[in-house]
Amino acid sequence: xxxxxxxxxxxxxxxxxxxxxxxxxxxxxxxxxxxxxxxxxxxxxxxxxxxxxxxxxxxxxxxxxxxxxxxxxxxxxxxxxxxxxxxxxxxxxxxxxxxxxxxxxxxxxxxxxxxxxxxxxxxxxxxxxxxxxxxxxxxxxxxxxxxxxxxxxxxxxxxxxxxxxxxxxxxxxxxxxxxxxxxxxxxxxxxxxxxxxxxxxxxxxxxxxxxxxxxxxxxxxxxxxxxxxxxxxxxxxxxxx
Numbered sequence: 001x002x003x004x005x006x007x008x009x010x011x012x013x014x015x016x017x018x019x020x021x022x023x024x025x026x027x028x029x030x031x032x033x034x035x036x037x038x039x040x041x042x043x044x045x046x047x048x049x050x051x052x053x054x055x056x057x058x059x060x061x062x063x064x065x066x067x068x069x070x071x072x073x074x075x076x077x078x079x080x081x082x083x084x085x086x087x088x089x090x091x092x093x094x095x096x097x098x099x100x101x102x103x104x105x106x107x108x109x110x111x112x113x114x115x116x117x118x119x120x121x122x123x124x125x126x127x128x129x130x131x132x133x134x135x136x137x138x139x140x141x142x143x144x145x146x147x148x149x150x151x152x153x154x155x156x157x158x159x160x161x162x163x164x165x166x167x168x169x170x171x172x173x174x175x176x177x178x179x180x181x182x183x184x185x186x187x188x189x190x191x192x193x194x195x196x197x198x199x200x201x202x203x204x205x206x207x208x209x210x211x212x213x214x215x216x217x218x219x220x221x222x223x224x225x226x227x228x229x230x231x232x233x234x235x236x237x238x239x240x241x
Contacts, residue, residue, distance in 0.1 A: 005036065006033065006036035006037070006091045007091065007120065007122070008085060008089040008090065008091050008120070009085070009091055009092075009119065009120035009121065009122045010082070010085060010091075010092050010093075010094060010110070010111065010114045010119055010120065010121045010122070011033055011037065011091060011092065011093045011094070011122050011124060012093075012094050012100065012101045012102055012107070012111065012121065012122065012123040012124060013030060013033070013034065013093045013094060013095050013101065013124055013126075014026065014030070014096075014099060014100045014101070014124060014125070014126020014127060014128075015047075015051045015095060015096060015097070015098060015099065015126070016051070016098070016127065016208065017098050017099050017127050017129055017206075017207055017208050017209065017234070018098070018206060018208065018209035018211070018234070019209060019210075020208045020209050022054055022055055024208065025126065025127045025208050026055075026125075026126055026127075027124075027125055029124070029125075030055075030124050030125070030126065031055050031056055033091075033093075033124060034052065034055055034056065034059070034093065035056065035059065036091060037090075037091050037092060037093045038063065038064050038065060038090065039064070039065045039067075039084040039085075039090055039091075039092045039093070040064060040065065040066050040067070040092065040093045040094070040095055041067050041068075041069050041081055041092065041093070041094045041095070041107065041110050042066050042067070042068055042069070042094075042095045042096075043068070043069065043070045043095065043096050043097045043101075043105065043106060043107065044068065044070065044097050045066045045068055047097050048066060048095045049061055049066070051095065052064070052095075065084070067081055069081065069106050069107060069109065069110055070106050071106055073106065073109075075109055078109060078110060078113065079113075081110055081113070082110065082113060082114060082117070082119065085114075085119060086117065086119070094107045094110060094111065095107075098129075098234070099126070099127055099128055099129055100123070100126055100127070100128045103128060103130070104130070104146065104148060104178070127207070127208055129204070129207050129234065129236055130146050130176055130236060132204070132207050132208070133176065133202065133204035133207065133214070133236040133238055134174060134176070134238070136202075136204060136214045137174065137202035137204065137214075137216055137238050137240070138200075138202070138216050139174040139200070139202065139216075139238055139240040140172060140173060140174045140240060141174070143171065143172060143173040143174065144173060144174035144175070144176060144238075145167075145173055145174070145175055145176065146176045146177070147160075147164060147175060147176060147177040148177065148178065149177070149178060149179065149180075150177050150179070150187075154190065157187075157190055158190055158193065158194045161190060161191055161194040161195065161239075162194050162195070164177070164239060165194070165195050165196065165199055165239055168199070168239055168240050168241050169199075169241045172241070174238055174239075174240045175238065175239050175240070176236055176237070176238050177236075177237050178234075178235065178236055178237065179235070179237070181231070181232045181233055181234055181235065182231070182232050184205075184230045184231055184232070184233070184235050185227065185230065185231050187237060188203070188222075188227070188228070188230070188237075191219070191237065191239070192219055192222055192223055195219045195239065196219065197218065197219050197220035197223075198218055198219070198220065198241075199218065199219050199239055199240070199241065200216055200217070200218050200219075200239065200240050200241070201216070201217065201218075201219060201222055201237065201238070201239050202214070202215065202216040202237075202238040202239075202240075203215060203228055203230060203235060203236075203237060203238075204235065204236040204237075204238065205228070205230045205233050205234070205235035205236075206230075206233045206234065206235075207234075207236075211233050213228060213229070213230060213233075215228070216238075
């Protein structure tokens with residue numbers, strides 16, 4: 001499919017959550033769309049190039065245009081990022097480093113801009129660690145909240161965890177949060193120290209990869225178990241009553 005046959009729009013292109021075969025988690029339709037795009041807004045150019053090459057080895061990646069949008073980007077400088085779509089009616093793609101772009105991801109800024117300019121935004125199907133974690137947790141899937149990263153300072157982090165635990169009980173709402181992978185064990189320890197024995201904790205780690213680990217236990221049960229092998233592996237932590 002060529003770019004002339006693809007609707008001029010901003011396509012949100014999911015990637016794998018780790019070292020996983022493309023065809024295991026992404027539909028072939030995504031590849032069809034990718035073949036018609038030459039302008040990409042990416043979190044990391046190197047990882048985006050690698051993903052595209054794995055998707056279709058015949059893609060002329062050297063001819064593609066990559067614009068980085070990540071945590072270091074000054075959002076005051078992104079006004080021209082959508083010019084290929086706005087000025088030339090060329091379809092564009094947004095690619096994160098892992099999972100779905102614009103969800104807990106810097107790509108949200110350019111999607112917001114596209115919506116303000118009344119441009120078509122088309123999300124493609126792909127893995128979302130947050131949704132998959134909720135699916136597998138056994139917790140409330142009708143009401144849940146993603147809280148991103150919690151405070152780094154121990155006292156503030158513990159206080160935030162207790163606040164989320166209270167909210168989970170009061171509002172019957174699953175609470176999700178994440179941590180830098182190298183601090184997963186410290187987060188796990190803080191949760192055990194901060195929550196009530198009957199509160200349930202699900203750890204969803206390495207989703208869709210060979211290192212996948214998804215288990216739900218009460219805090220009391222976790223305290224009696226061996227420390228899970230989750231160090232340096234992307235994880236979602238979920239707590240519920």
